[in-house]
Each structure stands twice: as structure tokens, then as C-alpha cells.
Amino acid sequence: MTVLVFIDPAHPGGRVADPDAPQLSVLDPGVTRGDGVFESALYTGGKVRKLEMHLSRMAVSAQVTDLIIPSAGAWRAAIATAISQYDAAASPGAAPAESVVKLIATRGAESADGVHDYGSAWVTVSPAPELGRRQRETGIDVLLLDRGYDSTVAERAPWLLMGAKTLSYAVNMAAIRHAKRNGADDVIFTSSDGRVLEGPTSTVLLATRERDEAGREVKRLVTPTLETGILPGTTQGAIFAAAKAEGWELGYGPVEPKHLREAAGVWLVSSVRLLTPVNSLDGEAINTDAELTAELSAMVDSIN
Amino acid sequence: MTVLVFIDPAHPGGRVADPDAPQLSVLDPGVTRGDGVFESALYTGGKVRKLEMHLSRMAVSAQVTDLIIPSAGAWRAAIATAISQYDAAASPGAAPAESVVKLIATRGAESADGVHDYGSAWVTVSPAPELGRRQRETGIDVLLLDRGYDSTVAERAPWLLMGAKTLSYAVNMAAIRHAKRNGADDVIFTSSDGRVLEGPTSTVLLATRERDEAGREVKRLVTPTLETGILPGTTQGAIFAAAKAEGWELGYGPVEPKHLREAAGVWLVSSVRLLTPVNSLDGEAINTDAELTAELSAMVDSIN
Numbered sequence: 372m373t374v375l376v377f378i379d380p381a382h383p384g385g386r387v388a389d390p391d392a393p394q395l396s397v398l399d400p401g402v403t404r405g406d407g408v409f410e411s412a413l414y415t416g417g418k419v420r421k422l423e424m425h426l427s428r429m430a431v432s433a434q435v436t437d438l439i440i441p442s443a444g445a446w447r448a449a450i451a452t453a454i455s456q457y458d459a460a461a462s463p464g465a466a467p468a469e470s471v472v473k474l475i476a477t478r479g480a481e482s483a484d485g486v487h488d489y490g491s492a493w494v495t496v497s498p499a500p501e502l503g504r505r506q507r508e509t510g511i512d513v514l515l516l517d518r519g520y521d522s523t524v525a526e527r528a529p530w531l532l533m534g535a536k537t538l539s540y541a542v543n544m545a546a547i548r549h550a551k552r553n554g555a556d557d558v559i560f561t562s563s564d565g566r567v568l569e570g571p572t573s574t575v576l577l578a579t580r581e582r583d584e585a586g587r588e589v590k591r592l593v594t595p596t597l598e599t600g601i602l603p604g605t606t607q608g609a610i611f612a613a614a615k616a617e618g619w620e621l622g623y624g625p626v627e628p629k630h631l632r633e634a635a636g637v638w639l640v641s642s643v644r645l646l647t648p649v650n651s652l653d654g655e656a657i658n659t660d661a662e663l664t665a666e667l668s669a670m671v672d673s674i675n
Numbered sequence: 676m677t678v679l680v681f682i683d684p685a686h687p688g689g690r691v692a693d694p695d696a697p698q699l700s701v702l703d704p705g706v707t708r709g710d711g712v713f714e715s716a717l718y719t720g721g722k723v724r725k726l727e728m729h730l731s732r733m734a735v736s737a738q739v740t741d742l743i744i745p746s747a748g749a750w751r752a753a754i755a756t757a758i759s760q761y762d763a764a765a766s767p768g769a770a771p772a773e774s775v776v777k778l779i780a781t782r783g784a785e786s787a788d789g790v791h792d793y794g795s796a797w798v799t800v801s802p803a804p805e806l807g808r809r810q811r812e813t814g815i816d817v818l819l820l821d822r823g824y825d826s827t828v829a830e831r832a833p834w835l836l837m838g839a840k841t842l843s844y845a846v847n848m849a850a851i852r853h854a855k856r857n858g859a860d861d862v863i864f865t866s867s868d869g870r871v872l873e874g875p876t877s878t879v880l881l882a883t884r885e886r887d888e889a890g891r892e893v894k895r896l897v898t899p900t901l902e903t904g905i906l907p908g909t910t911q912g913a914i915f916a917a918a919k920a921e922g923w924e925l926g927y928g929p930v931e932p933k934h935l936r937e938a939a940g941v942w943l944v945s946s947v948r949l950l951t952p953v954n955s956l957d958g959e960a961i962n963t964d965a966e967l968t969a970e971l972s973a974m975v976d977s978i979n
Contacts, residue, residue, distance in 0.1 A: 375701055395699040395706060397679055397797055402699060403779065405709020405843040436845065437852055475707065478848075485855060493701055517832045521867060524823040530853040531823050531846055539709040539843030541740065542835055544782075548741055549834040551789060563825060563867075 372460060373497040376453040378441045378476075385449030387456060390495060399490050401477025405539035407490075408432035408440065413643050414457075414470040414496060419450060420674055421642065424605040428536065429474060431603075435535035439488045440476040449494045450474075457496040469499035471643050477538070503644035510648035510659065511556035511639070515628055516546050518560035518568055522625070525600030533600030543571035557639060559631070559652070567595050567626040573639035573647070574604030577626065578663050580635050590614075590663070593634075595624035606640040606671070613670035628652070636660040638667065646671045676764060677801040680757040682745045682780075689753030691760060694799060703794050705781025709843035711794075712736035712744065717947050718761075718774040718800060723754060724978055725946065728909040732840065733778060735907075739839035743792045744780040753798045754778075761800040773803035775947050781842070807948035814952035814963065815860035815943070819932055820850050822864035822872055826929070829904030837904030847875035861943060863935070863956070871899050871930040877943035877951070878908030881930065882967050884939050894918075894967070897938075899928035910944040910975070917974035932956070940964040942971065950975045 375390035388394055401407040409432075410425040426443045433440040441449075450472060458466060472494065479490030525533035546558045559575055560568040567575055579591045592614045594607050611621055631637050635658055637649040648664050651657060679694035692698055704710040713736075714729040730747045737744040745753075754776060762770060776798065783794030829837035850862045863879055864872040871879055883895045896918045898911050915925055935941050939962055941953040952968050955961060 373702065390701060393697045393699055394701050395697055395703075397694060397698050397779070397799060398677065399699075399706070400848075402703070402706040402711075402781070402842065403713070403777075404845065404848055405841075406845050406848050407706075409707070436849060473707075475701070477706070485852070495701060516834055517828070519825075519828040519832055519835050520823045521825075524821070524867070528821045528823055530820055530850045532849050537709075537845040538706065539845035541708065541710050541841040541843035544704075544708055544710050545740060545836050546834040548789070563828070 372457070373495055374453050374457040374460065376449045376456070376494045378445050378449050378492040378494075383448060385452040385494065387452065395491060399477050401475070401490060401538055404478070405537065405541065407475060407477035407538040408436060408438060408536055409473065409475045409538060410536065411643055412472045413499070413645070414454060414472045415468060418675065419454070419472050421605045421609060422447070422450070424608065425474070425642070428603060428605060432535040432537065433476070435529070435532055436537060437486055438476065438478055439486060441489065441492050446474060446494070453494045453496045467498040469504065469643070470496055471499050472496050475538070499643050506556060506647050507645055510650040512554070512651045512654070513557050513559050513639070513649050514550045514553060514555045515561050515653055516549065516558050517563060520562055520600065521564045522562040522566040522599040525598065531600075534597070534602060536602055546571045559639070561628065562599060565627055566599055566624065567628060567631060568599055569595065569601040570639045570641075573641040573644070574601070574607040575626070576607060576610065576638045576640055577631055577634035578636050578660070589620055591620040591622055593622035593624065593626060593630070595626045599624065604640060606642050606645065606674070609674040610640060610646075610667060610670050613673060614667070617670070632657055634658060636663045638664070640671070676761070677799050678757050678761040678764065680753045680760070680798045682749050682753050682796040682798075687752060689756040689798065691756065699795060703781050705779070705794060705842055708782070709841065709845065711779060711781035711842040712740060712742060712840055713777065713779045713842060714840065715947055716776040717803070717949070718758060718776045719772060722979065723758070723776050725909045725913060726751070726754070728912065729778070729946070732907060732909060736839040736841065737780070739833070739836055740841060741790055742780065742782055743790060745793065745796050750778060750798070757798045757800045771802040773808065773947070774800055775803050776800050779842070803947050810860060810951050811949055814954040816858070816955045816958070817861050817863050817943070817953050818854045818857060818859045819865050819957055820853065820862050822866060824866055824904065825868045826866040826870040826903040829902065835904075838901070838906060840906055850875045863943070865932065866903060869931055870903055870928065871932060871935060872903055873899065873905040874943045874945075877945040877948070878905070878911040879930070880911060880914065880942045880944055881935055881938035882940050882964070882971075893924055895924040895926055897926035897928065897930060897934070899930045903928065908944060910946050910949065910978070913978040914944060914950075914971060914974050917977060918971070921974070936961055938962060940967045942968070944975070
């Protein structure tokens with residue numbers, strides 16, 4: 372079951388539409404050029420998690436791609452309408468425990484000063500994929516794949532749209548297909564100069580356990596630095612805030628593959644699949660740590 | 676005026692549809708992931724130019740992206756229907772001299788063995804953009820922009836889909852916007868190791884004039900090697916064949932920016948805009964050669 376709501380100036384709360392009926396023009400640059408931006412948020416327990424972080428990140432994606440998107444208020448209103456329809460459509464007592472709220476805005480016409488308004492903008496709500504929930508429990512096997520870019524490209528080449536979440540995800544999807552063809556589940560991209568970047572649809576976390584001078588255990592949570600051009604992970608950000616509150620040390624890359632292999636644990640995190648332990652890299656088992664996974668999972672579950 | 680024809684098993688000649696009405700699902704991976712392939716061909720003088728080359732290249736794009744697309748015969752039938760509708764709709768004596776035939780296939784559902792059939796596949800015919808025809812006459816100012824990849828990436832990282840013409844064109848469009856914001860018209864991408872690659876929607880050609888031992892002039896036409904991961908240009912291929920027949924020497928990169936600055940002339944070529952002379956690189960005038968432009972244009976005009 373999917374609910375669809377378009378943002379439409381004529382409908383302040385959003386325009387409810389049939390997701391099974393054709394809704395988009397074949398001339399929409401969202402489809403002809405993969406030219407638009409998106410976000411995926413988790414809807415669970417009656418709440419869209421990290422909604423404001425998703426709206427903020429979408430505003431950054433729009434800015435990087437010279438796209439004027441609907442206001443945060445218009446998105447919030449359309450989301451509220453979509454969720455209310457979605458909840459009403461669920462069989463009593465059988466609403467999915469976890470659902471995905473997806474926001475998409477495609478490029479529209481160009482204004483006189485060269486800025487583009489949006490063409491179409493809509494919200495869908497649908498059940499979260501079963502696969503992601505299962506992987507959260509079992510963990511995943513991951514291939515390290517070269518993303519082709521070096522880790523300094525974002526700074527020198529803004530036209531590559533690093534750090535923007537655009538609809539042009541063909542390479543991300545191809546990398547995951549490549550992993551599956553080779554017996555793995557997912558991918559961690561590396562830069563051509565050997566840095567760990569991100570997953571095609573996730574952020575990379577690693578944890579270490581050390582002893583300080585007084586013999587106390589220090590837990591450290593590390594993620595690659597944003598300077599490498601990766602997407603700022605909303606889930607990573609929320610976990611980092613929770614981990615800091617619980618006394619963990621925090622670190623921001625550079626991360627190299629050897630750091631993944633030496634870590635106490637490695638996880639891919641994303642808004643819908645949440646925290647997924649990595650069991651192996653390129654076919655070789657790496658450390659996993661059930662205690663840390665449980666601790667981080669509890670932090671993830673507490674995200675609002 | 677645009678004519679739209681879907682490839683549809685229930686309609687052997689293609690299913691004519693209204694391009695101004697919504698036709699696509701918001702859940703189509705073509706729009707949610709920029710996941711599909713396309714081609715743009717020129718329709719002029721009653722003929723779709725280089726149709727078989729476009730169909731061949733689309734088949735390669737589909738293979739690289741693990742996508743099963745309609746057969747060449749199905750495309751040909753849909754194109755014939757679209758053109759016949761287009762011609763019939765044109766005012767008598769006022770048919771556009773040049774039109775664009777665009778073929779698009781988006782990703783559909785996955786089969787048991789992990790291969791994806793197409794989701795939607797369609798043909799549009801519409802008038803060629805005025806801008807491209809004007810640029811062909813005036814020439815263009817070009818910025819050299821770093822594509823972020825080094826020139827060996829295609830070989831080592833097939834998951835980057837180099838050489839496939841996918842719908843994920845957000846970066847290509849962003850590069851052209853960047854050029855326009857900076858007073859230029861178009862872009863030539865360079866690799867991070869300093870090689871000339873291609874334009875966001877075109878192939879790069881350069882020509883030199885030399886004297887052989889006998890004092891005869893030797894004209895040489897050069898384009899970057901495909902090993903750099905660029906798209907094989909159908910127009911470049913056709914021009915090379917014509918130039919060879921007329922006694923030119925042919926060369927395939929590596930090309931560096933200095934070669935562009937030293938050449939007798941530099942052109943961007945593509946199926947719809949055809950042969951466009953480059954007047955300047957990064958704000959500095961480069962050599963142009965009206966005689967060579969005329970000679971190459973005549974070859975382009977003779978392409979079938």
C-alpha cells in the first residue's frame with residue numbers, strides 16, 4: 372500500500388493522488404535527466420523520525436543543484452496529509468510497524484536569472500522493505516568498491532554535486548547490483564586515493580574500544596569526514612549526538628579500509644534500514660561486537 | 676509540438692499517447708533513481724539519422740546497466756509511428772527542419788536471476804532546440820571542468836557505468852549550469868589526471884594541419900580515446916568514417932588541454948546540435964578554422 376500526495380499551490384494540505392495511476396509527464400526532467408532531489412525518512416510509532424533534519428538536508432541538496440523547492444511548511448503539510456491517509460487505510464491493528472516517507476522534487480522551468488523552480492514535488496508513504504529489517508538482524512556482507520573520485524574532489528569541483536542527494540542514483544544502484552552478483556549484500560565506496568567514503572544508500576560508522584591511562588574503557592565512534600564529499604548522514608548525526616551524551620568519544624575520518632578491519636565493529640546506518648552490522652569486507656570476516664551493536668541500536672531507537 | 680509513443684506489447688506499432696497528460700508512475704525507477712537509458716537522434720529530411728548506431732549504443736547502455744530493453748524492431752516500429760504522427764500534425768509546409776527523436780527505457784521489475792526488464796519505454800519526437808542551431812553558426816565558449824575521475828577508472832570500476840548513456844544526468848546538467856553562470860556556453864570535462872574527456876552532451880574533436888615530407892598538407896582529426904570511459908559518440912564515428920574517405924588522418928587520444936589550444940580547430944559534436952565550433956577555452960580564444968568547419972559540416976550533413 373502506497374499513499375501519494377502532491378504539493379500543489381491549489382491544495383494547501385497537499386493533493387492526494389492515486390499512486391497506481393500515471394502521474395508524471397514523460398518530459399519531466401526528473402525522469403529525462405535524473406534531475407531532482409529526494410529524502411527518505413522513517414515513519415514509525417506514529418512519528419516521522421528526524422523530519423527537520425531531512426527537510427534541512429533537502430534544502431541543502433536544492434541549493435547545491437540550483438533548484439527552488441517547496442517550503443518546509445508545504446512539505447510538512449503534505450506529509451501530514453499523506454500519513455493521515457496512510458493510517459486511515461491500514462487495517463485496524465495491522466498497520467506496518469515501519470514505513471518510508473519519501474519526498475521528491477524534480478526540476479522545473481528556468482527563471483530569468485537562471486534559477487529553476489521545481490517541476491513536480493510529492494510525498495509517498497509505503498511500508499519499509501522487509502529486506503532492510505532482516506539485514507538489521509543478520510548483518511551484511513560488504514564489498515569495498517572504488518567510487519572513482521579522490522577524496523578532495525568535492526572542494527575543487529562543486530559541479531559534481533557531491534553532498535547533494537539527487538535523483539541520479541544509477542551508479543549507486545549499479546554498485547549494489549555488482550555486490551549482489553558477487554555474493555555480497557551491499558557496498559562501501561572508497562576514494563581513488565584509498566579513503567573510506569559511504570555506502571550507496573548509507574553512512575559508514577566504526578567503533579573502537581581502548582583503555583585510557585586510568586584503565587577505564589573508552590568507546591570511540593568514527594565516521595568519514597564530510598570533506599571527502601559524502602552525504603551528511605542524518606542517522607549518523609543523531610547517533611553521534613546520542614553517543615556523545617553517553618560518554619563516547621567521537622571521531623571524524625579520514626578512514627581507511629584498514630581501520631574498518633581493525634575496528635571492534637563496523638555498521639552501515641541509514642534512515643530506514645537503521646543500524647546494520649557489517650559481518651565481512653570483500654569476503655573476509657571482520658570483528659563484530661554484539662554489545663556495541665545493542666548499545667548503538669538502543670541509541671537509534673531513541674531517535675525522534 | 677511533441678508526439679509520444681509508448682512501446683507496449685499490446686500495440687505492435689507502439690501506443691500513441693498524449694505527451695501533455697501524466698503518463699508515468701511516481702514509483703518508476705526512471706524517476707526515483709534516474710535508472711534507465713536513453714538516446715537522442717536527429718530527424719531531418721524525412722529520415723532519422725544514424726538510427727542503427729543509436730539502437731546499437733542503447734543496447735550497450737542496457738547491457739552495462741543490466742537492463743533488458745525492447746528489441747530494435749520494437750523501437751523501429753514505435754519510431755515509425757511517432758514520426759508518421761509528427762509529420763501528420765505539422766502545418767503543411769511548416770514542419771520543423773530539424774527535430775529530435777528521443778528513446779527512453781526505465782528500469783522495471785527484477786527477474787529471478789537478478790536481471791531487470793524495462794519498466795516503461797517510449798519515443799518522443801519534438802522540434803530541435805533553437806539554441807543548438809544558433810550555436811552551430813556562432814560557435815561556443817567552453818569551460819574545462821574536472822569530471823573528478825581519472826582516465827583509467829572505466830577499466831577498473833565497471834559499476835560506475837562509464838560508457839553507458841543513463842538517465843542519471845544531474846552532474847552533466849549541473850556542469851552546463853556552472854558554465855552559463857560563468858559566462859560560457861558549454862563544458863569540456865577533463866579527468867583528474869589531466870586528460871580531455873567529453874562534453875556533458877557531446878564528443879570533442881580537434882583537427883591539425885601539418886605538412887608531410889613531400890610538402891603536402893595532412894589534415895588530422897583527433898578525438899579522445901574511449902579507454903578514458905567516455906561515451907562512444909555516434910556523430911564522431913560517422914564524421915571519422917567520412918573524413919577517412921576524404922583522405923584525413925585519424926587519431927584517438929590521449930588528448931590534453933594543450934592539444935586543444937594548439938589545434939587548428941576544436942568542435943563539440945552531437946547528434947542533434949551536430950558540429951559546433953569552440954571559440955574559446957576558459958575565457959581565452961583558441962584557433963578556429965572556417966575552412967575546416969565547412970569541410971567537417973559538409974561531412975556531417977552527409978550522414979545518413
